[in-house]
Amino acid sequence: MTIVKQLNEMIYHIYHVEHTLCADQTQLDSHFVSTYQIIFVSKGKGSIEINGEVHLVEAGKTFFLQKGKKVQVTSNALEPMEFYKISYSYKSRYQTNGKWQLYKEEGIAFPIEGEVYIDNHSQVLRLFEQLYESAREQDDLRQYRQTSLFMEFIYMIMKEILEQKHDVVKGMERTFNYLKTDYMKMISLEFLAEMAGFSPSYYSRLFKKIKGVSPTAYITRLRIERAKELLVLSNRSFQDIAQAVGYKEESYFSRMFKKETGHPPANYLKISRKKIAIMRHTFNGDLLALGVTPHVSVRISDWENFHLKDQLKDSRIIVTYDSVNSLDDLIRFEPDIIVSDREWGERNKDLSLIAPTVVISYWELDWRQRFLQIANIIGKHKEAKGWLYRYDKKAMQAKASIRAQIGEKTVLILRIVGGKLRVYGMDRNIGCVLYQDLQITPPQEVKEIKWRKTILPEELPKYEADFIFIMCSSPKKDQKLWQQVQSSSEWKGLKAVRSFQWHQIDTYPWIDYSALSHELMIDHIISLLAPTNKAFE
The missing domain is CATH 3.40.50.1980 (Nitrogenase molybdenum iron protein domain)
Structure with missing residues (x-):
């Protein structure tokens, strides 16, 4: 669900609106936020520390604070701060069995968090001034006016975020495309930031948020990945390869190569051909x-x-x-x-x-x-990272498809092996794909099981679910137990059995706890739970 859709389906309640004028260098007491809050800086400079992370503050910056965060505000002595603070709560709709139900207090996490900069400073300031004035009114219509002003502010924030996101994506993509082809050149942070249209500090933070590493580490990764290809596919000397990827000295190249891969170039070449x-x-x-x-x-x-x-x-x-x-x-x-x-x-x-x-x-x-x-x-570190990226993308698409088909309905995994009936849990084998990667809802009792748990057939009603996947091994004692389970009143009384929503599945790939098997599982799960959707590439 997009941020806009989440916000559209919320009901807001304003508790309190404050206006604080800091005198000289003021440091407000560090405290834990007891409600959801928004701080809008209308004037001056300073800093705000949120859970140990310090943000520099100036007029126009807005901070969305989640409940429970530890916050400390410090004003600049030369340019004292003024800021408004709104304390609010919200209700959001939630689903049960695939259907939207009543609104629930803070049912999902508020989708905006942290620092947001607003260009239209004066218009937002007028909104907060009106919110502050309305908070002092005593008539019964005060909450309606506050909610109306708050919704207008949310509209402005979302418009700003969407416009900034578009500009950010375009700016960052310019630098990413440049690095793909020119990684071997001498490249400074200032050069990349100017190409993107941001300050060096903002560009560096944004780069790490998108790529997971700093620009310098990313350039090193690109260079070493190309060096790995040249080592395996060419007969060039280590010195030539070092210079081809941007290192003047072979010794420095070797150190960076070992730091990135865990092996010096000579050993990597041997390992890759083993x-x-x-x-x-x-x-x-x-x-x-x-x-x-x-x-x-x-x-x-x-x-x-x-x-x-x-x-x-x-x-x-x-x-x-x-x-x-x-x-x-x-x-x-x-x-x-x-x-x-x-x-x-x-x-x-x-x-x-x-x-x-x-x-x-x-x-x-x-x-x-x-x-x-x-x-x-x-x-094969690069190949593994790429594979995991594609797997997570496939899992995300599959999750959306399955959620659209079955909503919050629950799925139970059973296996008969060694003459025992087992329930599979959250952390390993099929459970980690079903419940973690695809975020399909388990029965309540399953949430306490990490790997697997042996149960008696009489205990099956405790694990009531909308769908059941069951595996049965081939030995006679397992097949006999499976027949006994199917004949039992406990099995016949299960909701999934009564509605014919149970599936007998093969042992493999379901219990093979490996990368390739998990990818195959996603295809199988889609075919069982969302059969109208094709498997994803």
Whole structure:
């Protein structure tokens, strides 16, 4: 939902309007904001500290303060400040089961926060003067007048924000396009800021907000990414590559390259051409997402149903993860580097005698952290960041499509395996895609489950949901339990079962906690919950 739409659907109530004149250098007591507030500076200069972040203040600046923020205002001694402060509350509509319900007090976070500069200073000042005068009136119509003036102020703010946003986007895009082609030149912050049409300090803050790093760090990243391509795709010397990307001295280039990638150029070149052995099947999905097929992989027991087996057809496959012959297989296949999880590494402590070994924790890292770590090992950091950006964009589009189809309806994930019935929670496997990336609503009881929880069939009503996804493994005891569950009164009484909104799904890719599998899951989830929408590219 856009900011404008959110604001349009709010009802406002003005509590208090103040006008403060600071004498000389005044420092108002630091305090926590107990209501939503707006501070408009009408005159003078100073600073305002919000949760430890200091903003310089001058006439025309406006600050939207969220409830609970710690604030301190300090006036300049030579140009004392004058400012108006509005304390207000709001109500916003909320959805239940996909339908708009009554208004709820502060139901969503107020969409404007922090510093806003207004060019039309005099018009806004007149509005605040009228708001201040209306606050002193005693008649019953005061609140209507205040609300009308407040809405006019919000209109002016939004018009200003939208116009500034357009100018900002155009200015920043000019510099981004320039850096893509001229990153190897000597480029100063002042030069980029002038090209964008902003002050150096504002440009620097805006750049970091958009790109996540400073302009200098971004230029370094562009240079090193190009250097990585030249290292792999050309036979040029390190000195030539250093100069081609903007570094005069090879030694400085090497230091910057190692700082950015974790490896000096010579080691990176070797790593990028290595034969990689993956000794946990989940890691295959991370490597394949980076466009790399492992030289060696492990074959899981349920190989025929493993969703990535066709993409691993060019790999040498070790029989199973737990095979006693796996070390002999590794020696025979001659990998250059071994990537294993901690459990496999601890059982096979002589791995380093076969090839350099990197041990990655499967349980302690989330899938994004592990994906980036594997990418760094093989020199694919840029590709990993790009992949994650595309994945998040796809998830955002899918989330909107699914939300439009099912609203706030809940989805439950069940699995029958090892003769047990399990509920999957919020943090791993299918749960992290469904509940975190796509923000689909879980049943209330599921919110307390991090990974999974074994339950009895009789407990199913506690996990009532609008939709159910269920997986069942192939062993006879699991199939028998599945038949018992389907025959039970608890199962038949579930809302999703009564309305035929339950789906039996395959084990893979749903429990394969990897980058590529999660992308595939999004497509499957769309097909189940929003079947009229095509999967996103």
